Amino acid sequence: MSQDIFVVVEHLRGEVAEITYVMLGMGRTLAEGTGGKVVAVLLGQNATGLASDLSADQALYVEHPSLAEFTPDAYSAALAAVIADAKPRAVLLGSTSIGSDVASVLSARLKLPMISSCRTAGRDGTLQCQICGGKIMAEARLPDSTALVTVIPGGHPADAGRSTQPAAVTAFAPPELSQLRVSLKQYIEPEAGDVDIAKEPVLVSIGRGIQTGDNVELAEELAKALGGVVCGSRPVVDQGWLPASRLVGKSGKRVKPKLYLAVGVSGAPEHMEAVTDSQLILAINTDAAAPIFGLAKYGTTLDLFDLVPALTSAIQQAKAA
Amino acid sequence: MNIVVPIKIVPDLVEELAIDASGAALDNSWLRLIINEFDDHAMEQAILLKEQAGGQVTVIALSAEGVDDILFTAAAKGIDRLIKLETEEAAALNNHALARALAEVIADLKPDLILTGVQAHNDLDGSVGPLLAELLGMPYVGYIAGVKVSGDGALARKEYPGGLVAELLVQLPAVLGIQAAEKPPRYVAVSKVRQAMQTAKIDARPCPTLDPAGGLAPLRLYQPEPAERATMLEGDVEAVSAKIVELLKNAGVM
Amino acid sequence: MTSEIVSAPARTQAFLKTLYGVTDGERIQRCLQCGMCSGACPYGYLMEFPPSRLITSMRAEEIERVLEADTVWLCLSCYACTQVCPQKIPLTAALMTRTKEELLLAGKVPTELHAALENSQRYGNVLGQSPRKRADWVKEAGAPVRVLGKENPRTEVLWYVGDYVSYHPRLQAVGRAVAKVLNALGVDFAVLGADEVSDGDSQRLAGERGLFELLAEKNGKALGRVQFQRIVTTDPHAYNAFKNEYPALGIAYPVQHLTQFLAEHLEQLRPHLTREVKAKVAFHDPCFLGRANAVYEEPRAILAAIPGVELVEMAHSRETSLCCGGGGGGMWLDGFHWEKAHARTSEWRVQEASAAGADILAVACPYEPLRFEDAVKVVPGAGNIVVRDVAELIAESLTA
Numbered sequence: 001m002s003q004d005i006f007v008v009v010e011h012l013r014g015e016v017a018e019i020t021y022v023m024l025g026m027g028r029t030l031a032e033g034t035g036g037k038v039v040a041v042l043l044g045q046n047a048t049g050l051a052s053d054l055s056a057d058q059a060l061y062v063e064h065p066s067l068a069e070f071t072p073d074a075y076s077a078a079l080a081a082v083i084a085d086a087k088p089r090a091v092l093l094g095s096t097s098i099g100s101d102v103a104s105v106l107s108a109r110l111k112l113p114m115i116s117s118c119r120t121a122g123r124d125g126t127l128q129c130q131i132c133g134g135k136i137m138a139e140a141r142l143p144d145s146t147a148l149v150t151v152i153p154g155g156h157p158a159d160a161g162r163s164t165q166p167a168a169v170t171a172f173a174p175p176e177l178s179q180l181r182v183s184l185k186q187y188i189e190p191e192a193g194d195v196d197i198a199k200e201p202v203l204v205s206i207g208r209g210i211q212t213g214d215n216v217e218l219a220e221e222l223a224k225a226l227g228g229v230v231c232g233s234r235p236v237v238d239q240g241w242l243p244a245s246r247l248v249g250k251s252g253k254r255v256k257p258k259l260y261l262a263v264g265v266s267g268a269p270e271h272m273e274a275v276t277d278s279q280l281i282l283a284i285n286t287d288a289a290a291p292i293f294g295l296a297k298y299g300t301t302l303d304l305f306d307l308v309p310a311l312t313s314a315i316q317q318a319k320a321a
Numbered sequence: 322m323n324i325v326v327p328i329k330i331v332p333d334l335v336e337e338l339a340i341d342a343s344g345a346a347l348d349n350s351w352l353r354l355i356i357n358e359f360d361d362h363a364m365e366q367a368i369l370l371k372e373q374a375g376g377q378v379t380v381i382a383l384s385a386e387g388v389d390d391i392l393f394t395a396a397a398k399g400i401d402r403l404i405k406l407e408t409e410e411a412a413a414l415n416n417h418a419l420a421r422a423l424a425e426v427i428a429d430l431k432p433d434l435i436l437t438g439v440q441a442h443n444d445l446d447g448s449v450g451p452l453l454a455e456l457l458g459m460p461y462v463g464y465i466a467g468v469k470v471s472g473d474g475a476l477a478r479k480e481y482p483g484g485l486v487a488e489l490l491v492q493l494p495a496v497l498g499i500q501a502a503e504k505p506p507r508y509v510a511v512s513k514v515r516q517a518m519q520t521a522k523i524d525a526r527p528c529p530t531l532d533p534a535g536g537l538a539p540l541r542l543y544q545p546e547p548a549e550r551a552t553m554l555e556g557d558v559e560a561v562s563a564k565i566v567e568l569l570k571n572a573g574v575m
Numbered sequence: 576m577t578s579e580i581v582s583a584p585a586r587t588q589a590f591l592k593t594l595y596g597v598t599d600g601e602r603i604q605r606c607l608q609c610g611m612c613s614g615a616c617p618y619g620y621l622m623e624f625p626p627s628r629l630i631t632s633m634r635a636e637e638i639e640r641v642l643e644a645d646t647v648w649l650c651l652s653c654y655a656c657t658q659v660c661p662q663k664i665p666l667t668a669a670l671m672t673r674t675k676e677e678l679l680l681a682g683k684v685p686t687e688l689h690a691a692l693e694n695s696q697r698y699g700n701v702l703g704q705s706p707r708k709r710a711d712w713v714k715e716a717g718a719p720v721r722v723l724g725k726e727n728p729r730t731e732v733l734w735y736v737g738d739y740v741s742y743h744p745r746l747q748a749v750g751r752a753v754a755k756v757l758n759a760l761g762v763d764f765a766v767l768g769a770d771e772v773s774d775g776d777s778q779r780l781a782g783e784r785g786l787f788e789l790l791a792e793k794n795g796k797a798l799g800r801v802q803f804q805r806i807v808t809t810d811p812h813a814y815n816a817f818k819n820e821y822p823a824l825g826i827a828y829p830v831q832h833l834t835q836f837l838a839e840h841l842e843q844l845r846p847h848l849t850r851e852v853k854a855k856v857a858f859h860d861p862c863f864l865g866r867a868n869a870v871y872e873e874p875r876a877i878l879a880a881i882p883g884v885e886l887v888e889m890a891h892s893r894e895t896s897l898c899c900g901g902g903g904g905g906m907w908l909d910g911f912h913w914e915k916a917h918a919r920t921s922e923w924r925v926q927e928a929s930a931a932g933a934d935i936l937a938v939a940c941p942y943e944p945l946r947f948e949d950a951v952k953v954v955p956g957a958g959n960i961v962v963r964d965v966a967e968l969i970a971e972s973l974t975a
Contacts, residue, residue, distance in 0.1 A: 104447030108455035115537035138539035181460035190484025299551035511785030
């Protein structure tokens with residue numbers, strides 16, 4: 001067994017997923033403790049370009065037509081071969097539609113211990129994992145044998161996993177990939193159209209407190225000044241003040257912006273559960289007891305009709321300066 | 322078509338969770354248990370498939386407080402067969418142990434399709450579906466929101482972030498990890514569940530040995546720092562606007 | 576039962592028979608098809624089968640068509656139809672509720688409603704909160720509230736608190752007001768604490784008869800373990816359940832709505848009402864206090880006793896009061912109602928309060944502050960209206 005930390009690169013349709021960079025950052029921390037290398041494991045076809053901004057000491061590339069798109073069977077077989085050959089200290093996979101499909105299969109197939117939902121890793125090999133809806137943390141330690149770890153975002157910044165210097169790419173011969181039981185038939189695109197609020201870094205969210213459709217404009221001006229978009233809670237969409245694509249909540253979209261500025265939103269649970277991944281939540285609500293203040297980092301009870309125009313001005317001025 | 326739905330009974334997050342004296346497990350005495358929400362969806366998907374194409378659906382659960390109610394509710398919804406694996410060893414239970422026990426029982430049932438929730442919130446060593454699949458030598462695909470079965474196999478819709486969906490053809494027998502059933506789990510009237518309690522039978526069997534090897538055991542469990550209430554910004558409109566601009570600058574938003 | 580029957584006529588007959596099982600249900604046979612019910616119904620214009628048309632379908636032996644439609648879920652169980660029926664057909668209790676029951680047994684329930692029903696069953700409250708925390712609000716009540724237990728099982732007045740007052744921050748304020756008022760009056764009162772569960776009446780009217788009985792059984796057991804002279808509650812739905820539905824299940828106790836209790840003690844209360852509440856107050860008659868149980872004057876009498884209060888009446892009042900939209904499951908079907916109607920009865924009602932010149936919209940049911948306060952935010956010109964439970968206004972008027 002080596003002391004290397006392997007990171008399985010997640011990519012879909014030519015784009016490397018953010019979780020990969022998070023894992024590379026985590027891998028670097030672990031590798032600093034084990035003394036090994038960080039190795040990115042890339043599976044695909046004509047995909048070496050995807051390794052160009054990965055922060056790793058080495059990239060192992062497995063090329064095969066059956067790996068061109070993700071299917072669990074092919075990925076499991078290829079990764080099993082890589083792991084059996086290299087025997088790294090740990091293999092990091094995303095706790096995602098890609099990583100989760102193969103991690104447990106590999107654990108059972110190769111009889112390797114695994115732990116999931118790891119948020120933070122320490123140089124000393126400790127792992128902090130998040131379960132029970134975030135209410136409980138479990139601490140574990142990397143064993144002295146090869147282990148599999150699935151990773152969730154939030155503990156290591158993605159930037160730590162990016163590099164302008166591409167890692168050296170080494171080819172790894174794929175195993176036999178013929179008896180595959182899962183085949184991709186087609187992709188189905190999401191409906192095109194309006195802005196995807198789930199991808200926006202700055203969101204100005206409005207609730208019933210905005211009172212009428214005409215006042216939505218106030219929020220739009222603020223959003224524009226910040227370079228963001230407007231979204232809303234259920235009553236706002238019900239009233240037709242915003243289209244359904246802007247609904248944030250249990251029946252709408254889950255968002256993860258850098259900034260979530262809640263204007264006149266009370267913070268009903270069905271809404272708030274879709275907002276918890278936001279990095280910074282600020283709330284404007286005249287009701288000091290509004291539940292949103294239990295989730296927001298900062299808040300104010302000033303009247304939104306006074307504050308929002310003034311804030312918009314202040315932001316425009318600060319940006320012009 | 323013979324469908325098996327293994328379900329997990331998990332802590333209900335509505336109640337406060339406490340950590341026991343050992344510091345490495347949840348305190349059972351405080352726990353309220355419910356069916357894993359994703360397993361509820363798996364059950365619904367199984368019933369939908371049965372309604373469309375005929376067949377039989379079996380639900381399997383380990384014994385736990387309240388499991389009988391859960392099984393009778395399943396029967397009231399249209400599940401044909403209820404199997405309960407009796408064990409005292411809840412402590413020995415992680416997903417690896419559960420998957421091994423299930424594999425032993427399910428192998429004899431010879432299902433065409435196994436549907437189970439893609440994950441459960443208390444998963445710490447992967448999830449049951451893929452572990453079970455590998456032990457049974459079956460293929461696994463997870464994050465499924467839509468299944469159609471034909472002579473060629475199961476056509477499953479796999480969800481990726483951002484609304485992208487991949488349609489995959491999976492050879493049967495297979496295990497699918499259900500993210501969402503094609504329809505929300507149906508409501509079943511309390512009176513129907515009470516009826517099921519009279520008419521449905523739970524096939525209770527001893528649970529095979531629970532072997533947790535493969536799950537990295539935690540050294541300790543702890544609760545993260547409690548969320549504090551927002552820091553309120555004081556002052557008039559100008560003062561607060563200025564404070565917010567400062568905060569946004571520090572956060573790298575401006 | 577219904578799953579065995581194949582033909583529509585046979586199914587209709589079976590359905591009709593169950594209607595006759597409700598008190599006075601056979602009066603359905605006397606329907607004049609006058610249409611008053613459908614006209615009085617707040618959502619009658621939107622229902623595919625408003626009450627009169629539902630009866631027509633049964634006469635045509637076409638109950639299948641009714642059971643394919645979902646607009647019965649617009650029914651708020653507000654009793655407006657029952658109120659106006661010249662033949663005194665128990666339309667709400669028999670016809671509309673039984674139709675919902677049939678749909679629910681067939682699993683045809685709007686998804687939005689599932690959670691409230693499942694929460695009631697699992698946690699004993701519609702809000703899905705931990706039952707262990709049901710009496711936590713008592714610690715912050717601001718005035719002493721005794722919780723009954725094995726060591727102290729006796730009280731004169733058993734205050735049945737209800738789900739919303741126990742758990743919802745807005746309604747906990749009403750709870751604090753009630754505690755203040757009862758203490759000021761020197762009433763010997765106590766609450767069941769965590770043993771209390773939802774009265775189940777709205778769930779019953781939403782078609783979940785089995786769930787209602789389950790909840791009633793639990794409340795019955797909890798009440799059986801303590802001793803008291805009467806039940807008092809701020810919740811007209813609970814009042815209705817204890818008064819009209821629980822006795823058939825063997826759970827029979829004297830019960831009063833808080834406004835009746837306070838009206839009975841008005842002369843003791845009056846000297847304590849020293850602080851002025853200077854406002855035009857429109858009292859909204861809750862459906863289950865007013866139409867369903869004919870209690871109209873007591874709330875007005877106690878409001879009139881508050882110095883500074885000028886009572887005004889809204890266009891619909893007493894028997895014609897407009898439902899807030901929360902009954903019959905409506906509290907948990909707001910999205911469904913909005914999608915069908917793009918209008919909320921609570922918003923009409925707030926408009927009426929505004930037109931009547933009211934400063935305060937006084938209510939006496941836990942659904943109402945939530946529904947009306949939301950409406951106040953969106954009805955133009957009504958932004959100044961303050962919504963208060965009668966108990967809150969009394970508490971405000973009490974000498975400190």
